[in-house]
Amino acid sequence: PIATSETFKLPFSLQAKMSRPVQARRLEGVDKNIWVEFVKLAATYSKVNLGQGFPDFPPPDFLKEAFVRALSGENHMLHQYTRAFGHPPLVKILAQFFGKLLGRDLDPMTNVMVTVGAYQALFCCFQAFIEEGDEVIIIEPFFDCYESMTKMAGGTPVFVPLRPKTPKDGKLMSSEDWKLDPAELASKFSERTKAIVLNSPNNPLGKVFSRGELELIADLCVKHDVLCISDEVYEWLVYDGKEHIRIASLPGMWDRTVIIGSAGKTFSATGWKVGWTMGPNRLLQHLRNVHQNSVYHCATIAQEAVAQGFQRELELYGKADSYFIQLPRELQQKRDWLVQSLDAVGMKPIIPEGTYFLVADISKFKSDIPDVPDSDEPYDSRFAKWMVKNKGLAAIPLSAFYSGAHKSIYNHFIRFCFAKEEATLKAANDILQKWKQEKTSP
Numbered sequence: 513p514i515a516t517s518e519t520f521k522l523p524f525s526l527q528a529k530m531s532r533p534v535q536a537r538r539l540e541g542v543d544k545n546i547w548v549e550f551v552k553l554a555a556t557y558s559k560v561n562l563g564q565g566f567p568d569f570p571p572p573d574f575l576k577e578a579f580v581r582a583l584s585g586e587n588h589m590l591h592q593y594t595r596a597f598g599h600p601p602l603v604k605i606l607a608q609f610f611g612k613l614l615g616r617d618l619d620p621m622t623n624v625m626v627t628v629g630a631y632q633a634l635f636c637c638f639q640a641f642i643e644e645g646d647e648v649i650i651i652e653p654f655f656d657c658y659e660s661m662t663k664m665a666g667g668t669p670v671f672v673p674l675r676p677k678t679p680k681d682g683k684l685m686s687s688e689d690w691k692l693d694p695a696e697l698a699s700k701f702s703e704r705t706k707a708i709v710l711n712s713p714n715n716p717l718g719k720v721f722s723r724g725e726l727e728l729i730a731d732l733c734v735k736h737d738v739l740c741i742s743d744e745v746y747e748w749l750v751y752d753g754k755e756h757i758r759i760a761s762l763p764g765m766w767d768r769t770v771i772i773g774s775a776g777k778t779f780s781a782t783g784w785k786v787g788w789t790m791g792p793n794r795l796l797q798h799l800r801n802v803h804q805n806s807v808y809h810c811a812t813i814a815q816e817a818v819a820q821g822f823q824r825e826l827e828l829y830g831k832a833d834s835y836f837i838q839l840p841r842e843l844q845q846k847r848d849w850l851v852q853s854l855d856a857v858g859m860k861p862i863i864p865e866g867t868y869f870l871v872a873d874i875s876k877f878k879s880d881i882p883d884v885p886d887s888d889e890p891y892d893s894r895f896a897k898w899m900v901k902n903k904g905l906a907a908i909p910l911s912a913f914y915s916g917a918h919k920s921i922y923n924h925f926i927r928f929c930f931a932k933e934e935a936t937l938k939a940a941n942d943i944l945q946k947w948k949q950e951k952t953s954p
């Protein structure tokens with residue numbers, strides 16, 4: 513505004529108010545975040561929270577003890593900065609541990625980088641590789657930030673859904689029944705495709721991609737010279753003897769894949785926010801560039817403790833005492849409890865092959881919460897909000913894991929997290945049983 517005799521009399525602080533738009537264009541369309549909304553709802557209303565993905569049981573003692581030792585031990589340098597791209601003991605043990613699994617020598621300094629959780633690892637990938645005009649293939653349903661991170665980097669997400677096939681014999685569906693259509697997947701690749709995001713085991717379905725499915729993806733990546741951002745944060749959480757296959761180990765894939773992992777999921781300590789990336793130096797050098805110009809560094813003590821956790825796991829690898837053997841065994845039991853609870857009340861579970869999560873079909877509960885035709889909000893979202901407010905049970909609508917165009921198709925499922933104490937799962941069972949009785953009693 514032009515200064516007048518009036519404005520001259522205003523205090524300086526009022527005159528200085530900004531009127532120009534401040535938001536950078538890259539933030540357009542990424543302002544809504546499902547977690548902010550549903551975490552708040554759960555905090556306000558839930559008696560039993562099976563929404564956001566975190567365990568309510570403690571991390572293993574050996575990990576907590578390692579943290580305490582790092583915190584209160586003689587080496588006070590652990591309270592100071594460490595190497596920007598990863599505390600040396602952590603990158604060394606990660607290189608040794610995963611080098612064995614991948615069957616290749618990993619250089620801790622160039623093939624591994626530590627990040628603030630897997631979330632920052634993802635952010636580094638999108639910022640480092642994607643630019644205006646690039647397309648990124650995202651398999652639906654997907655961990656929601658893949659879409660917003662693609663857009664923030666200036667890229668265009670291209671979605672390809674897993675197609676469910678109902679088993680004929682009346683059995684419960686499994687996450688295995690959700691499959692890619694090979695022709696549809698192939699049709700999404702073009703000269704504009706820069707990367708595909710793979711998340712196996714997959715959040716939210718719990719799908720563990722088979723070797724055949726990974727080979728299909730790998731062949732297309734090689735054919736079209738496309739990068740693979742492979743989010744493997746649930747790599748240890750696979751059930752029923754299933755195998756987690758690392759796509760980077762398939763022919764032609766190491767050179768074009770960034771592997772992403774998380775100590776949060778690996779050691780049941782999501783709040784520590786220690787994650788990592790692994791891959792060829794040719795790719796990781798660009799991730800280091802983003803990291804050094806943004807976060808620069810992750811908490812030293814947490815990195816030291818995670819390093820010790822991996823040291824222990826290296827010594828126990830494949831043995832009964834290994835946490836990577838024990839945790840999935842415990843979680844499989846928890847999965848089965850929740851499957852039974854949901855099945856007993858008619859909220860049909862899709863049995864997950866991996867992860868913390870299971871998705872359930874709420875179609876039979878539709879009479880409780882009437883549909884609102886022409887509502888902008890998907891049905892499952894309104895259902896999940898109603899459920900937490902009226903029943904005290906928090907879950908996440910599956911439509912949150914779909915692109916705008918597909919939300920209305922996949923709008924009758926909700927996702928539960930079963931990485932919870934037995935008592936929590938029992939309390940969830942009580943709520944469901946009571947709800948069913950209320951439904952059936954006249």
Ligand code: PMP
Nearest residue numbers: 629630631655715745774776787
């Ligand atoms: N990827 C997937 C598929 C996830 O589910 C999560 C956490 N919910 C992350 C990445 C982020 O992991 P972190 O907590 O280590 O940042």
